[in-house]
Amino acid sequence: MLYLEILGNLPEMAKDEVKAMLELAGGRIIGQDYLFLKLDADETAFPYLDRLGLAHEYGELIVEADSIGELLQKAEEVDWPIRGTFKVDTETMANCRHDVLDLPRKLGAVIHAQGFHVNLSKPDTLVRVYCGERVYAGIRLRFFDPKDFERRKAHHRPFFRPISLHPRISRALVNLTKAKRELLDPMMGAGGILMEAGLLGLKVYGVDIRPEMVEGAERNLRHYGVKDFELKLGDATRLSELFDKTFEAVATDPPYGTSATLAGRRRNELYRKVLESIHGVLEPGGRLAIAFPADFDGEEEAERVGFKPVGRYYQRVHKSLERYFYVFER
Structure with missing residues (x-):
């Protein structure tokens, strides 16, 4: 016991x-x-x-x-x-x-x-x-030891971006997918989720639409000793065009900000298309762990695409950001 x-x-x-x-x-x-x-x-x-x-x-x-x-x-x-x-x-x-x-x-x-x-x-x-x-x-x-996670917080990374999940939460998202071999983050940003997955021995795949993020995520992964990775410059709404394979698990933290940070697309429409795109490359029975702001009904939209809800967890980050972490199964 x-x-x-x-x-x-x-x-x-x-x-x-x-x-x-x-x-x-x-x-x-x-x-x-x-x-x-x-x-x-x-x-x-x-x-x-x-x-x-x-x-x-x-x-x-x-x-x-x-x-x-x-x-x-x-x-x-x-x-x-x-x-x-x-x-x-x-x-x-x-x-x-x-x-x-x-x-x-x-x-x-x-x-x-x-x-x-x-x-x-x-x-x-x-x-x-x-x-x-x-x-x-x-x-x-x-x-x-909290220090093990603290040293991977955003401000300690060689490629720094202030908006990033705490490493503990990134690790939890990876684990909630039950990944055993690999994990894809289609909106990887600076690579925080991929770092945690890679440190667990998983092969990690990452996509971002901004070239500086692809370069920066690679710097961060190498800095923390993650070697088995594949990063691509591309659009998270067109994943089937980027990969000729399906994935065991997906975890991601999409941007929550203005249209300028979302490559000029409306936020909610982007989220819907990303969900459809992930569904197309996730193996049957595979899991997706994802965060959405509280004013977006992630559960309804995911079910519309064909996902089955597994878990939902509320977090108030500050007065202008409340979000839910979701776990879905294909």
């Missing part, structure tokens, strides 16, 4: 990202307590969980209980898989209904009694306690 803590800024999107990866791994989510997920999965899921963008950490779930007393009793009855020294760290979630103030000391004493030694500064093993409606204790296996 595993546990996983998702991030709280887009919780439904984060949960569905986990679900998509577990579907590839053969696992499933069997419980949720605020941002804490219980997973029916084992070590075979690790390569898929390691792909996550909207996650804080995951680990092995050791005990869970309805009270502090029950947790401590159960903790005495299990063999803790501690390697080296350990430390107990508590995560008090917004829905925590237990007094966990002294729990690290109490649980630490239980584990210490099994012969393990405490190291509060540099432990070899971190025991994580989560407090929500219930209380849980487990061994952290993977922490998703």
Whole structure:
């Protein structure tokens, strides 16, 4: 049994990202307590969980209980898989209904009694306690360091464009497509989505109508070590003319701005044509993850083209931009 803590800024999107990866791994989510997920999965899921963008950490779930007393009793009855020294760290979630103030000391004493030694500064093993409606204790296996994503934010890239998705969200969009081999971004801009997909080992394909974006995206991909890519100068509404193949997955973040930034075309009409074009090159059963401003009914337009809605997630970016992230299946 595993546990996983998702991030709280887009919780439904984060949960569905986990679900998509577990579907590839053969696992499933069997419980949720605020941002804490219980997973029916084992070590075979690790390569898929390691792909996550909207996650804080995951680990092995050791005990869970309805009270502090029950947790401590159960903790005495299990063999803790501690390697080296350990430390107990508590995560008090917004829905925590237990007094966990002294729990690290109490649980630490239980584990210490099994012969393990405490190291509060540099432990070899971190025991994580989560407090929500219930209380849980487990061994952290993977922490998703925010610095890994921060260093790929727009202002750190050699080709800089200020309008770009956060790398965590780009990663989540890739994962929501359930891509295993390849991914196409037909409106790639500076290549942020392609960077995340490429770092996951996928072959990436990109299209943009502006030559400077094609050149800049290549600079960014090479800078971050992505080597297996194919970028083309072209029109996202005419993808079947650019490629003589279909694609396993598509993820993209179309421009939201004025007609000048949309190659002189009306925004909503461009979105409709792009959806039609993507549908024409996506494999049957393949997924599309895409963002649209909130005043465009992406679900209705996608269904008109022939897509099946899988997920929709709202985000307010600032007072002048609200958007939905959509996942569709062909």
